[in-house]
Amino acid sequence: MYDKNNIFAKIIRGEIPCKKVFEDETCLFFYDIKPKAKIHVLAIPKTQSVDYCDFVSNNDASVVLEFFKKIDLVLEKLKIKNSGYRLVSNSGLNGMQEVPHFHIHILGGERLKF
Ligand code: AMP
DSSP states (O other): OOOOTHHHHHTTTSOOOOOOEEEOOSSSEOOSSSSSSSSEEEESSSSSOOHHHHHHSOOHHHHHHHHHHHHHHHHHHHTTTOOOEEEEETTTTTTTTTSSSSSSSEEEEEOOOO
């Protein structure tokens, strides 16, 4: 069950500020408030999706594809497409997901540990 008052829903609605990297009518990319790498950006679709499975199962393939293609575009914008990067999406209790709105962590800008 999607919680419309989660922090990323509030960021999408403009109720909480964020340091924006890219936005259009379908998605928003912004810097993580507690970066775990030199570049740490969060990618979120504007659909009401709790996690990865919710997003891919309950949206048209075109919506899903569009979102992943936007990640490609932002990797270029951040200038980390060629140097390498890591995409991570946490889900649920064992995944240690903090914010229950599907998001992908984009990490890069340096040689990542672990
Ligand atoms: P997760 O554990 O995968 O749910 O990650 C949630 C991420 O959201 C964490 O890396 C937090 O640092 C980040 N975060 C929480 N609140 C904000 C915020 N207001 N602006 C930017 N990032 C945030």
